Amino acid sequence: MSGKDQYTASAGKSVSLSQKLDDLHAFIKKHKTVMLVTRSPSGSLHSRVMVPADITKDMKIRFIYDRDSYKDKEVENDSHVNVAINGMEGNDGWASISGKAGRVEEEGLIAKLYNPTLKAWFGDKGDGVHTGGPEDPRMAIIEVKPDEIRHYHQTRSSIGTAVDVVASAISGSTATPGEVRTITSDELASV
Template identity: 25%
Template sequence: MTDESTAADGRQRVTELIRQARICMLTTIGVDGRMMSRPMGLQEAEFDGDLWFFAHADSAKVRQIRVNPEVNVAFSDQRHHAWVSIAGTAQEGFDRARAERLWNPLLKAWFPDGLDTPGLTLIKVHATSAEYWDSPGGTVVTLFGFAKAAVTGKPPKVGENHGVDY
């Protein structure tokens, strides 16, 4: 297997894992230098290196992105024992055509006027790297690994950890 096919496989696995999780924590850097995280719903499951989120243009996260665009997006899928951390650069801006493609009726809970909500904007996070932890064996294998570790005193092997560059 070539390095390029290995990288492509890693990017494909990241895509699968974030598609399953859908909810993430977006971490920005405040003007005082502190990191701040909040839950966000991913708006596009087809991951090509960019993640999309709806937001209010006057929100703290958008103001923080304008000052320091370096962000992290972390996904946790407890059902599949998988975690993904994506480092990237964010930018904010409203693109009506893209917003129409990304819109989901469930978003009305946060944006009651739909795409016409005053101050509605999009956040695009362009991934620069990702790291994932994957436990493809499922719950039984993971629990067995923990039980074995408790008996043997050796750390459990509960899955794989890989890094991916974009």
């Protein structure tokens, strides 16, 4: 099996990079929120729900966040992060994106990516400066550049999955209701 567990070995199928990226973009867009996992200076892993402000064609994920939050200290401590998306409640898969994060200081990018709902997370402090708008100095952008992506792409309905699981349990084979797709850093560099 060359380093793959039985499930991954039986589920992995040859799919074009273009199809993998299209399916992954659609999956993330459908689920809207992700879990961003960072490591604190003490070594603890911290997860929090985030909404991507932008996802580039080569899967760089950008988040607008409060520069006074602890995320900066954690990313400065260790730039390795994980972005996880769980779609299993909707029976349509999951994704795990490992990569490196850093703050992006690009003129005009916050204004370009700003969404008025962000104001709810920043609030207006009433001082004319910290308004929760795109010019608020608390706003910053973290960008995650993926090293490797694993996406479980569900290919069967709930009923099809149940039938596959029961049939596999009876026959002793491995259930494969979907495909575990890996996108490597080399593949991402070619996009």
